[in-house]
Amino acid sequence: MLGQASLPRWLTEMLSTYDQVLSELFWFVVGLVGVYLVGQLLVIPIVTRIVDARNRNNPTIESATRTYLRVVLAAFATLTGVVAAGYGSLLSDSAVIIAALTFALGIAGQQVFGSLISGTFLVADPDFNVGDWIEWGNGEGTIEAIHFRVTRVRTPDNGTIAVPNTELTNGPLRRPFGRDRFRITEQIYVAYYEDTERALMELRQTAQDGEAVLDDPAPETRVLNLGENAITLQAEFWVADPMDADIVTVRSDFRRRVKRRFDEEGITLAPPSAQLLSGEISVTEEPSELTGDD
Structure with a gap:
Protein backbone atom coordinates (compact mmCIF):
# COMPACT_ATOMS: atom_id res chain seq x y z
CA MET A 1 0.00 0.00 0.00
CA LEU A 2 1.39 3.28 -1.09
CA GLY A 3 1.60 6.07 1.46
CA GLN A 4 -0.19 9.34 0.93
CA ALA A 5 2.01 11.99 -0.68
CA SER A 6 2.00 15.43 0.95
CA LEU A 7 2.64 18.79 -0.68
CA PRO A 8 5.84 20.62 0.11
CA ARG A 9 5.58 23.06 2.97
CA TRP A 10 6.54 26.11 0.88
CA LEU A 11 3.78 25.31 -1.61
CA THR A 12 1.23 24.88 1.15
CA GLU A 13 2.17 28.25 2.68
CA MET A 14 2.02 29.97 -0.69
CA LEU A 15 -1.43 28.53 -1.42
CA SER A 16 -2.57 29.56 2.03
CA THR A 17 -1.35 33.11 1.44
CA TYR A 18 -3.00 33.39 -1.96
CA ASP A 19 -6.14 31.78 -0.61
CA GLN A 20 -6.51 34.67 1.83
CA VAL A 21 -5.86 37.25 -0.88
CA LEU A 22 -8.34 35.61 -3.24
CA SER A 23 -10.91 35.40 -0.47
CA GLU A 24 -10.53 39.10 0.33
CA LEU A 25 -10.70 39.98 -3.35
CA PHE A 26 -13.80 37.82 -3.78
CA TRP A 27 -15.67 39.51 -0.94
CA PHE A 28 -14.56 42.95 -2.14
CA VAL A 29 -15.99 42.26 -5.60
CA VAL A 30 -19.18 40.78 -4.13
CA GLY A 31 -19.74 43.80 -1.89
CA LEU A 32 -18.93 46.37 -4.59
CA VAL A 33 -20.93 44.72 -7.40
CA GLY A 34 -23.86 43.85 -5.15
CA VAL A 35 -24.32 47.38 -3.82
CA TYR A 36 -23.73 48.94 -7.24
CA LEU A 37 -26.32 46.73 -8.95
CA VAL A 38 -28.91 47.36 -6.25
CA GLY A 39 -28.32 51.09 -6.47
CA GLN A 40 -28.27 51.18 -10.26
CA LEU A 41 -31.37 49.01 -10.72
CA LEU A 42 -33.47 50.11 -7.76
CA VAL A 43 -32.30 53.18 -5.84
CA ILE A 44 -31.39 55.51 -8.71
CA PRO A 45 -34.57 54.84 -10.77
CA ILE A 46 -36.81 55.30 -7.72
CA VAL A 47 -35.13 58.51 -6.54
CA THR A 48 -35.00 59.88 -10.08
CA ARG A 49 -38.69 59.16 -10.57
CA ILE A 50 -39.54 60.98 -7.34
CA VAL A 51 -37.42 63.99 -8.32
CA ASP A 52 -38.98 64.07 -11.79
CA ALA A 53 -42.47 64.01 -10.29
CA ARG A 54 -41.66 67.00 -8.06
CA ASN A 55 -39.79 68.93 -10.77
CA ARG A 56 -41.68 68.41 -14.00
CA ASN A 57 -40.28 69.99 -17.17
CA ASN A 58 -36.98 70.70 -15.41
CA PRO A 59 -34.28 68.68 -17.20
CA THR A 60 -31.58 70.45 -15.18
CA ILE A 61 -32.63 68.83 -11.89
CA GLU A 62 -33.26 65.49 -13.59
CA SER A 63 -29.81 65.34 -15.21
CA ALA A 64 -28.01 66.53 -12.08
CA THR A 65 -29.84 64.01 -9.89
CA ARG A 66 -28.70 61.07 -12.01
CA THR A 67 -25.12 62.37 -12.16
CA TYR A 68 -24.70 62.95 -8.43
CA LEU A 69 -26.46 59.72 -7.49
CA ARG A 70 -24.02 57.75 -9.65
CA VAL A 71 -21.06 59.44 -7.93
CA VAL A 72 -22.45 58.71 -4.45
CA LEU A 73 -23.31 55.14 -5.44
CA ALA A 74 -19.80 54.46 -6.77
CA ALA A 75 -18.21 55.78 -3.56
CA PHE A 76 -20.60 53.83 -1.31
CA ALA A 77 -20.14 50.62 -3.32
CA THR A 78 -16.35 50.91 -3.05
CA LEU A 79 -16.56 51.49 0.70
CA THR A 80 -18.86 48.48 1.05
CA GLY A 81 -16.41 46.32 -0.85
CA VAL A 82 -13.57 47.39 1.45
CA VAL A 83 -15.63 46.53 4.53
CA ALA A 84 -16.72 43.18 3.04
CA ALA A 85 -13.07 42.31 2.39
CA GLY A 86 -12.37 42.69 6.11
CA TYR A 87 -10.69 46.08 6.14
CA GLY A 88 -13.48 47.99 7.83
CA SER A 89 -11.73 48.04 11.19
CA LEU A 90 -8.58 49.37 9.55
CA LEU A 91 -10.48 52.35 8.19
CA SER A 92 -12.19 53.06 11.49
CA ASP A 93 -9.18 52.56 13.78
CA SER A 94 -6.35 54.10 11.80
CA ALA A 95 -6.66 57.87 11.98
CA VAL A 96 -3.26 58.27 10.31
CA ILE A 97 -4.37 56.39 7.19
CA ILE A 98 -7.60 58.34 6.99
CA ALA A 99 -5.73 61.63 7.36
CA ALA A 100 -3.21 60.61 4.70
CA LEU A 101 -5.95 59.57 2.28
CA THR A 102 -7.85 62.79 2.91
CA PHE A 103 -4.73 64.87 2.30
CA ALA A 104 -3.83 62.96 -0.88
CA LEU A 105 -7.35 63.23 -2.27
CA GLY A 106 -7.49 66.91 -1.38
CA ILE A 107 -4.30 67.67 -3.29
CA ALA A 108 -4.97 65.41 -6.27
CA GLY A 109 -8.65 66.23 -6.61
CA GLN A 110 -8.65 69.92 -5.79
CA GLN A 111 -9.76 70.94 -9.26
CA VAL A 112 -12.27 68.10 -9.48
CA PHE A 113 -13.81 68.97 -6.13
CA GLY A 114 -13.91 72.63 -7.13
CA SER A 115 -15.79 71.74 -10.31
CA LEU A 116 -18.10 69.48 -8.30
CA ILE A 117 -18.99 72.29 -5.91
CA SER A 118 -19.38 74.72 -8.81
CA GLY A 119 -21.70 72.27 -10.54
CA THR A 120 -23.82 72.07 -7.39
CA PHE A 121 -24.20 75.86 -7.34
CA LEU A 122 -25.08 75.88 -11.05
CA VAL A 123 -27.78 73.25 -10.54
CA ALA A 124 -29.20 75.21 -7.60
CA ASP A 125 -29.31 78.44 -9.64
CA PRO A 126 -32.90 78.88 -10.94
CA ASP A 127 -31.63 81.04 -13.83
CA PHE A 128 -29.26 78.34 -15.11
CA ASN A 129 -31.14 75.50 -16.81
CA VAL A 130 -30.80 72.95 -19.58
CA GLY A 131 -31.96 74.51 -22.85
CA ASP A 132 -30.88 78.06 -21.93
CA TRP A 133 -28.66 80.11 -24.22
CA ILE A 134 -25.63 81.43 -22.33
CA GLU A 135 -22.63 83.61 -23.12
CA TRP A 136 -19.38 83.44 -21.16
CA GLY A 137 -15.86 84.65 -21.88
CA ASN A 138 -15.31 83.98 -25.57
CA GLY A 139 -17.99 81.30 -25.92
CA GLU A 140 -21.73 80.98 -26.34
CA GLY A 141 -24.26 78.22 -26.88
CA THR A 142 -27.18 76.20 -25.50
CA ILE A 143 -26.85 74.17 -22.30
CA GLU A 144 -27.34 70.45 -22.98
CA ALA A 145 -26.36 68.85 -19.67
CA ILE A 146 -24.77 69.76 -16.33
CA HIS A 147 -22.33 67.15 -15.03
CA PHE A 148 -20.46 67.07 -11.74
CA ARG A 149 -17.27 68.40 -13.38
CA VAL A 150 -18.23 70.05 -16.67
CA THR A 151 -21.25 71.55 -18.40
CA ARG A 152 -21.92 70.36 -21.95
CA VAL A 153 -22.83 73.22 -24.32
CA ARG A 154 -24.00 73.07 -27.94
CA THR A 155 -22.43 75.86 -30.00
CA PRO A 156 -24.20 77.84 -32.78
CA ASP A 157 -22.46 75.73 -35.45
CA ASN A 158 -23.92 72.55 -33.83
CA GLY A 159 -20.68 71.56 -32.13
CA THR A 160 -20.44 70.38 -28.53
CA ILE A 161 -17.93 71.64 -25.98
CA ALA A 162 -17.36 70.66 -22.35
CA VAL A 163 -16.89 73.78 -20.22
CA PRO A 164 -15.44 73.34 -16.70
CA ASN A 165 -18.00 74.38 -14.11
CA THR A 166 -15.41 76.58 -12.39
CA GLU A 167 -15.09 78.66 -15.57
CA LEU A 168 -18.82 79.35 -15.54
CA THR A 169 -18.99 80.27 -11.85
CA ASN A 170 -15.79 82.33 -11.60
CA GLY A 171 -16.53 84.66 -14.51
CA PRO A 172 -19.48 86.74 -15.75
CA LEU A 173 -22.28 84.67 -17.26
CA ARG A 174 -24.85 86.29 -19.55
CA ARG A 175 -28.28 84.96 -20.52
CA PRO A 176 -29.54 87.27 -23.29
CA PHE A 177 -32.72 85.24 -23.87
CA GLY A 178 -33.53 84.55 -20.24
CA ARG A 179 -36.82 86.49 -20.14
CA ASP A 180 -40.12 86.23 -21.97
CA GLY A 266 -36.56 106.93 -52.73
CA ILE A 267 -34.62 107.30 -49.47
CA THR A 268 -30.86 106.90 -49.86
CA LEU A 269 -29.23 104.43 -47.48
CA ALA A 270 -25.57 104.52 -46.39
CA PRO A 271 -24.09 107.00 -48.89
CA PRO A 272 -20.47 106.39 -49.88
CA SER A 273 -17.76 108.11 -47.93
CA ALA A 274 -16.78 110.25 -50.91
CA GLN A 275 -18.10 113.82 -50.67
CA LEU A 276 -20.27 115.33 -53.39
CA LEU A 277 -18.64 118.54 -54.69
CA SER A 278 -20.48 121.35 -56.42
CA GLY A 279 -19.32 124.63 -57.95
CA GLU A 280 -17.22 125.84 -60.82
CA ILE A 281 -13.68 125.09 -61.85
CA SER A 282 -11.75 127.61 -63.89
CA VAL A 283 -8.35 127.34 -65.51
CA THR A 284 -6.15 130.39 -65.84
CA GLU A 285 -3.36 130.21 -68.35
CA GLU A 286 -0.26 132.17 -67.44
CA PRO A 287 2.18 133.28 -70.15
CA SER A 288 5.47 131.52 -69.98
CA GLU A 289 8.81 133.28 -70.33
CA LEU A 290 10.87 132.03 -73.23
CA THR A 291 14.61 132.10 -72.93
CA GLY A 292 16.96 132.07 -75.86
CA ASP A 293 18.81 134.18 -78.38
CA ASP A 294 16.78 136.71 -80.32
Whole structure:
Protein backbone atom coordinates (compact mmCIF):
# COMPACT_ATOMS: atom_id res chain seq x y z
CA MET A 1 0.00 0.00 0.00
CA LEU A 2 1.39 3.28 -1.09
CA GLY A 3 1.60 6.07 1.46
CA GLN A 4 -0.19 9.34 0.93
CA ALA A 5 2.01 11.99 -0.68
CA SER A 6 2.00 15.43 0.95
CA LEU A 7 2.64 18.79 -0.68
CA PRO A 8 5.84 20.62 0.11
CA ARG A 9 5.58 23.06 2.97
CA TRP A 10 6.54 26.11 0.88
CA LEU A 11 3.78 25.31 -1.61
CA THR A 12 1.23 24.88 1.15
CA GLU A 13 2.17 28.25 2.68
CA MET A 14 2.02 29.97 -0.69
CA LEU A 15 -1.43 28.53 -1.42
CA SER A 16 -2.57 29.56 2.03
CA THR A 17 -1.35 33.11 1.44
CA TYR A 18 -3.00 33.39 -1.96
CA ASP A 19 -6.14 31.78 -0.61
CA GLN A 20 -6.51 34.67 1.83
CA VAL A 21 -5.86 37.25 -0.88
CA LEU A 22 -8.34 35.61 -3.24
CA SER A 23 -10.91 35.40 -0.47
CA GLU A 24 -10.53 39.10 0.33
CA LEU A 25 -10.70 39.98 -3.35
CA PHE A 26 -13.80 37.82 -3.78
CA TRP A 27 -15.67 39.51 -0.94
CA PHE A 28 -14.56 42.95 -2.14
CA VAL A 29 -15.99 42.26 -5.60
CA VAL A 30 -19.18 40.78 -4.13
CA GLY A 31 -19.74 43.80 -1.89
CA LEU A 32 -18.93 46.37 -4.59
CA VAL A 33 -20.93 44.72 -7.40
CA GLY A 34 -23.86 43.85 -5.15
CA VAL A 35 -24.32 47.38 -3.82
CA TYR A 36 -23.73 48.94 -7.24
CA LEU A 37 -26.32 46.73 -8.95
CA VAL A 38 -28.91 47.36 -6.25
CA GLY A 39 -28.32 51.09 -6.47
CA GLN A 40 -28.27 51.18 -10.26
CA LEU A 41 -31.37 49.01 -10.72
CA LEU A 42 -33.47 50.11 -7.76
CA VAL A 43 -32.30 53.18 -5.84
CA ILE A 44 -31.39 55.51 -8.71
CA PRO A 45 -34.57 54.84 -10.77
CA ILE A 46 -36.81 55.30 -7.72
CA VAL A 47 -35.13 58.51 -6.54
CA THR A 48 -35.00 59.88 -10.08
CA ARG A 49 -38.69 59.16 -10.57
CA ILE A 50 -39.54 60.98 -7.34
CA VAL A 51 -37.42 63.99 -8.32
CA ASP A 52 -38.98 64.07 -11.79
CA ALA A 53 -42.47 64.01 -10.29
CA ARG A 54 -41.66 67.00 -8.06
CA ASN A 55 -39.79 68.93 -10.77
CA ARG A 56 -41.68 68.41 -14.00
CA ASN A 57 -40.28 69.99 -17.17
CA ASN A 58 -36.98 70.70 -15.41
CA PRO A 59 -34.28 68.68 -17.20
CA THR A 60 -31.58 70.45 -15.18
CA ILE A 61 -32.63 68.83 -11.89
CA GLU A 62 -33.26 65.49 -13.59
CA SER A 63 -29.81 65.34 -15.21
CA ALA A 64 -28.01 66.53 -12.08
CA THR A 65 -29.84 64.01 -9.89
CA ARG A 66 -28.70 61.07 -12.01
CA THR A 67 -25.12 62.37 -12.16
CA TYR A 68 -24.70 62.95 -8.43
CA LEU A 69 -26.46 59.72 -7.49
CA ARG A 70 -24.02 57.75 -9.65
CA VAL A 71 -21.06 59.44 -7.93
CA VAL A 72 -22.45 58.71 -4.45
CA LEU A 73 -23.31 55.14 -5.44
CA ALA A 74 -19.80 54.46 -6.77
CA ALA A 75 -18.21 55.78 -3.56
CA PHE A 76 -20.60 53.83 -1.31
CA ALA A 77 -20.14 50.62 -3.32
CA THR A 78 -16.35 50.91 -3.05
CA LEU A 79 -16.56 51.49 0.70
CA THR A 80 -18.86 48.48 1.05
CA GLY A 81 -16.41 46.32 -0.85
CA VAL A 82 -13.57 47.39 1.45
CA VAL A 83 -15.63 46.53 4.53
CA ALA A 84 -16.72 43.18 3.04
CA ALA A 85 -13.07 42.31 2.39
CA GLY A 86 -12.37 42.69 6.11
CA TYR A 87 -10.69 46.08 6.14
CA GLY A 88 -13.48 47.99 7.83
CA SER A 89 -11.73 48.04 11.19
CA LEU A 90 -8.58 49.37 9.55
CA LEU A 91 -10.48 52.35 8.19
CA SER A 92 -12.19 53.06 11.49
CA ASP A 93 -9.18 52.56 13.78
CA SER A 94 -6.35 54.10 11.80
CA ALA A 95 -6.66 57.87 11.98
CA VAL A 96 -3.26 58.27 10.31
CA ILE A 97 -4.37 56.39 7.19
CA ILE A 98 -7.60 58.34 6.99
CA ALA A 99 -5.73 61.63 7.36
CA ALA A 100 -3.21 60.61 4.70
CA LEU A 101 -5.95 59.57 2.28
CA THR A 102 -7.85 62.79 2.91
CA PHE A 103 -4.73 64.87 2.30
CA ALA A 104 -3.83 62.96 -0.88
CA LEU A 105 -7.35 63.23 -2.27
CA GLY A 106 -7.49 66.91 -1.38
CA ILE A 107 -4.30 67.67 -3.29
CA ALA A 108 -4.97 65.41 -6.27
CA GLY A 109 -8.65 66.23 -6.61
CA GLN A 110 -8.65 69.92 -5.79
CA GLN A 111 -9.76 70.94 -9.26
CA VAL A 112 -12.27 68.10 -9.48
CA PHE A 113 -13.81 68.97 -6.13
CA GLY A 114 -13.91 72.63 -7.13
CA SER A 115 -15.79 71.74 -10.31
CA LEU A 116 -18.10 69.48 -8.30
CA ILE A 117 -18.99 72.29 -5.91
CA SER A 118 -19.38 74.72 -8.81
CA GLY A 119 -21.70 72.27 -10.54
CA THR A 120 -23.82 72.07 -7.39
CA PHE A 121 -24.20 75.86 -7.34
CA LEU A 122 -25.08 75.88 -11.05
CA VAL A 123 -27.78 73.25 -10.54
CA ALA A 124 -29.20 75.21 -7.60
CA ASP A 125 -29.31 78.44 -9.64
CA PRO A 126 -32.90 78.88 -10.94
CA ASP A 127 -31.63 81.04 -13.83
CA PHE A 128 -29.26 78.34 -15.11
CA ASN A 129 -31.14 75.50 -16.81
CA VAL A 130 -30.80 72.95 -19.58
CA GLY A 131 -31.96 74.51 -22.85
CA ASP A 132 -30.88 78.06 -21.93
CA TRP A 133 -28.66 80.11 -24.22
CA ILE A 134 -25.63 81.43 -22.33
CA GLU A 135 -22.63 83.61 -23.12
CA TRP A 136 -19.38 83.44 -21.16
CA GLY A 137 -15.86 84.65 -21.88
CA ASN A 138 -15.31 83.98 -25.57
CA GLY A 139 -17.99 81.30 -25.92
CA GLU A 140 -21.73 80.98 -26.34
CA GLY A 141 -24.26 78.22 -26.88
CA THR A 142 -27.18 76.20 -25.50
CA ILE A 143 -26.85 74.17 -22.30
CA GLU A 144 -27.34 70.45 -22.98
CA ALA A 145 -26.36 68.85 -19.67
CA ILE A 146 -24.77 69.76 -16.33
CA HIS A 147 -22.33 67.15 -15.03
CA PHE A 148 -20.46 67.07 -11.74
CA ARG A 149 -17.27 68.40 -13.38
CA VAL A 150 -18.23 70.05 -16.67
CA THR A 151 -21.25 71.55 -18.40
CA ARG A 152 -21.92 70.36 -21.95
CA VAL A 153 -22.83 73.22 -24.32
CA ARG A 154 -24.00 73.07 -27.94
CA THR A 155 -22.43 75.86 -30.00
CA PRO A 156 -24.20 77.84 -32.78
CA ASP A 157 -22.46 75.73 -35.45
CA ASN A 158 -23.92 72.55 -33.83
CA GLY A 159 -20.68 71.56 -32.13
CA THR A 160 -20.44 70.38 -28.53
CA ILE A 161 -17.93 71.64 -25.98
CA ALA A 162 -17.36 70.66 -22.35
CA VAL A 163 -16.89 73.78 -20.22
CA PRO A 164 -15.44 73.34 -16.70
CA ASN A 165 -18.00 74.38 -14.11
CA THR A 166 -15.41 76.58 -12.39
CA GLU A 167 -15.09 78.66 -15.57
CA LEU A 168 -18.82 79.35 -15.54
CA THR A 169 -18.99 80.27 -11.85
CA ASN A 170 -15.79 82.33 -11.60
CA GLY A 171 -16.53 84.66 -14.51
CA PRO A 172 -19.48 86.74 -15.75
CA LEU A 173 -22.28 84.67 -17.26
CA ARG A 174 -24.85 86.29 -19.55
CA ARG A 175 -28.28 84.96 -20.52
CA PRO A 176 -29.54 87.27 -23.29
CA PHE A 177 -32.72 85.24 -23.87
CA GLY A 178 -33.53 84.55 -20.24
CA ARG A 179 -36.82 86.49 -20.14
CA ASP A 180 -40.12 86.23 -21.97
CA ARG A 181 -39.16 88.89 -24.52
CA PHE A 182 -36.02 90.24 -26.18
CA ARG A 183 -35.20 93.68 -27.59
CA ILE A 184 -33.54 93.92 -30.99
CA THR A 185 -31.60 97.07 -31.87
CA GLU A 186 -30.71 97.92 -35.48
CA GLN A 187 -28.91 100.94 -36.95
CA ILE A 188 -29.07 102.36 -40.47
CA TYR A 189 -27.42 105.33 -42.17
CA VAL A 190 -29.17 107.88 -44.40
CA ALA A 191 -27.83 110.80 -46.39
CA TYR A 192 -27.90 114.34 -44.99
CA TYR A 193 -30.08 115.61 -47.82
CA GLU A 194 -32.89 113.17 -46.93
CA ASP A 195 -35.92 114.10 -44.82
CA THR A 196 -34.95 112.70 -41.41
CA GLU A 197 -38.48 112.71 -39.98
CA ARG A 198 -39.79 110.84 -43.00
CA ALA A 199 -36.98 108.31 -42.73
CA LEU A 200 -37.79 107.75 -39.03
CA MET A 201 -41.47 107.23 -39.83
CA GLU A 202 -40.73 104.70 -42.58
CA LEU A 203 -38.26 102.91 -40.32
CA ARG A 204 -40.83 102.63 -37.52
CA GLN A 205 -43.48 101.35 -39.91
CA THR A 206 -41.06 98.76 -41.28
CA ALA A 207 -40.42 97.46 -37.76
CA GLN A 208 -44.15 97.27 -37.03
CA ASP A 209 -44.73 95.16 -40.15
CA GLY A 210 -42.64 92.28 -38.79
CA GLU A 211 -44.67 89.19 -37.86
CA ALA A 212 -42.57 88.40 -34.79
CA VAL A 213 -42.51 92.01 -33.53
CA LEU A 214 -44.62 92.83 -30.47
CA ASP A 215 -47.13 95.68 -30.53
CA ASP A 216 -46.57 96.40 -26.84
CA PRO A 217 -44.06 97.83 -26.24
CA ALA A 218 -44.27 99.49 -29.63
CA PRO A 219 -41.19 99.87 -31.85
CA GLU A 220 -39.20 103.06 -31.35
CA THR A 221 -36.90 105.00 -33.67
CA ARG A 222 -34.50 107.84 -32.96
CA VAL A 223 -31.60 109.80 -34.39
CA LEU A 224 -28.51 108.29 -32.83
CA ASN A 225 -25.63 110.22 -34.33
CA LEU A 226 -24.70 112.89 -36.86
CA GLY A 227 -21.68 111.44 -38.59
CA GLU A 228 -19.30 112.96 -41.08
CA ASN A 229 -21.02 111.44 -44.11
CA ALA A 230 -24.41 110.19 -42.89
CA ILE A 231 -27.07 110.41 -40.20
CA THR A 232 -27.32 107.32 -37.98
CA LEU A 233 -30.87 106.18 -37.22
CA GLN A 234 -31.69 103.48 -34.67
CA ALA A 235 -34.73 101.20 -34.46
CA GLU A 236 -35.67 99.24 -31.34
CA PHE A 237 -38.36 96.57 -31.27
CA TRP A 238 -39.28 93.57 -29.12
CA VAL A 239 -39.96 89.92 -29.94
CA ALA A 240 -41.66 87.32 -27.74
CA ASP A 241 -40.30 83.89 -26.75
CA PRO A 242 -36.69 84.61 -27.76
CA MET A 243 -35.72 80.95 -27.18
CA ASP A 244 -38.24 79.86 -29.83
CA ALA A 245 -37.78 82.77 -32.24
CA ASP A 246 -34.83 82.76 -34.63
CA ILE A 247 -33.26 86.10 -33.74
CA VAL A 248 -30.83 85.94 -36.67
CA THR A 249 -33.72 85.45 -39.11
CA VAL A 250 -35.74 88.27 -37.50
CA ARG A 251 -32.79 90.64 -37.92
CA SER A 252 -32.25 89.58 -41.52
CA ASP A 253 -35.94 89.99 -42.42
CA PHE A 254 -36.00 93.47 -40.88
CA ARG A 255 -32.95 94.60 -42.86
CA ARG A 256 -34.41 93.26 -46.10
CA ARG A 257 -37.70 95.08 -45.48
CA VAL A 258 -35.84 98.33 -44.71
CA LYS A 259 -33.84 98.11 -47.93
CA ARG A 260 -36.93 97.34 -50.02
CA ARG A 261 -39.10 100.03 -48.40
CA PHE A 262 -36.48 102.76 -48.59
CA ASP A 263 -35.82 101.94 -52.24
CA GLU A 264 -39.55 102.27 -52.94
CA GLU A 265 -39.71 105.59 -51.09
CA GLY A 266 -36.56 106.93 -52.73
CA ILE A 267 -34.62 107.30 -49.47
CA THR A 268 -30.86 106.90 -49.86
CA LEU A 269 -29.23 104.43 -47.48
CA ALA A 270 -25.57 104.52 -46.39
CA PRO A 271 -24.09 107.00 -48.89
CA PRO A 272 -20.47 106.39 -49.88
CA SER A 273 -17.76 108.11 -47.93
CA ALA A 274 -16.78 110.25 -50.91
CA GLN A 275 -18.10 113.82 -50.67
CA LEU A 276 -20.27 115.33 -53.39
CA LEU A 277 -18.64 118.54 -54.69
CA SER A 278 -20.48 121.35 -56.42
CA GLY A 279 -19.32 124.63 -57.95
CA GLU A 280 -17.22 125.84 -60.82
CA ILE A 281 -13.68 125.09 -61.85
CA SER A 282 -11.75 127.61 -63.89
CA VAL A 283 -8.35 127.34 -65.51
CA THR A 284 -6.15 130.39 -65.84
CA GLU A 285 -3.36 130.21 -68.35
CA GLU A 286 -0.26 132.17 -67.44
CA PRO A 287 2.18 133.28 -70.15
CA SER A 288 5.47 131.52 -69.98
CA GLU A 289 8.81 133.28 -70.33
CA LEU A 290 10.87 132.03 -73.23
CA THR A 291 14.61 132.10 -72.93
CA GLY A 292 16.96 132.07 -75.86
CA ASP A 293 18.81 134.18 -78.38
CA ASP A 294 16.78 136.71 -80.32
